[in-house]
Amino acid sequence: QVHLAESGGGSVQAGGSLRLSCAASGDSFTSTTWILGWFRQAAGNEREFVAAIGWSGISTMYADYVKGRFTISRDTAKNMVYLQMNSLDPEDTALYYCAALRVGNWANAADYEYWGQGTQVTVSS
Numbered sequence: 125q126v127h128l129a130e131s132g133g134g135s136v137q138a139g140g141s142l143r144l145s146c147a148a149s150g151d152s153f154t155s156t157t158w159i160l161g162w163f164r165q166a167a168g169n170e171r172e173f174v175a176a177i178g179w180s181g182i183s184t185m186y187a188d189y190v191k192g193r194f195t196i197s198r199d200t201a202k203n204m205v206y207l208q209m210n211s212l213d214p215e216d217t218a219l220y221y222c223a224a225l226r227v228g229n230w231a232n233a234a235d236y237e238y239w240g241q242g243t244q245v246t247v248s249s
Contacts, residue, residue, distance in 0.1 A: 125150045125151055125152055125238075126148060126149075126150040126152050126153045126158070126224050126237070126238040127148070127149045127150045127153075127238075128146055128147070128148055128222045128223070128224060128238055128239065128240035129146065129147045129149075129222075129240055129241070130144060130145070130146050130220065130221065130222045130240045130241065130242060130243040131144070131145050131146075131147075131243060132144040132145045132243060133220060133243030133244045133245045134244075134245070134246070135246040135247075135248065136212055136245075136246070136247055136248075137247070137248055137249075138212060138213055138214055138247055138248065138249050139211060139212065140212050140247070141208070141209060141210045141211075141212065142209050142212065142245060143206060143207070143208050143209070144162070144206065144207040144209065144220055144222075144243060144245075145204060145205075145206055146160065146162075146204065146205045146206070146207075146222030146240060147203065147204055148160065148203040148204070148205070148222075148224065149203060153203065153224070156179045156180075156200070157179065157226060158179060158224045158225065158226060159176055159177065159178055159179060159224070159225040159226070159230060160176065160177055160198060160205040160222065160223070160224055160225075161173065161174070161175065161176035161177075161222070161223045161224075161225060161230060161236060162174040162175050162176070162196065162205075162207045162220060162221065162222060162223075163220070163221045163223060163233055163236075164216075164218035164219065164220045164221065164245075165218055165219050165221070165242075166217060166218040166219075169218075171221070171233050172187065172233075173187050173230075173231040173232075173233065174186075174187055174190055174194065174207070174220070175187065175190060175194055175196040175207060176196065176225070176230040176231070177196045177197065177198050177205060179200070180200075181197065181198045181200060184196055185230045185231065187231070189215075190209075190216075193209065193210050193211045193212075194207060194208065194209050194210070195207070195208040195210075196208075205222060207220070209245070212245075212247045213247060214247045214248065214249045215247075216245060216247050217245060217246050217247050218244075218245060219242040219243070219244050219245075220242060220243050220244075220245050221239055221240055221241075221242045222239070222240040223236035223237075223238065223239045223240070224236060224237060224238040224239075225237065
């Protein structure tokens with residue numbers, strides 16, 4: 125089993141910043157095995173890919189709509205992954221989820237095996 129716990133969500137005005145954190149743990153979690161990703165789901169919308177990072181922390185992938193504004197990083201020693209979000213826009217308002225993947229398409233939610241409960245991000249104009 126892998127347990128993922130997100131934190132750091134909140135309310136911010138447009139143009140502001142937030143940093144999300146995700147703590148990974150569990151008997152099945154070895155930092156060199158899992159790719160970690162962030163997804164988000166706005167009310168009434170499908171869950172969509174935001175960013176993902178490989179086990180080494182070197183390889184990353186971003187959705188076009190967050191490139192240049194969001195940065196994903198991980199601390200393998202602490203089993204943590206972070207999402208630094210800058211220049212936030214009301215369109216970024218959503219429930220943000222951390223997820224773990226071993227093999228598959230980094231941008232495909234269906235390929236991820238474990239999910240956290242999510243943390244709410246609300247951006248006001």
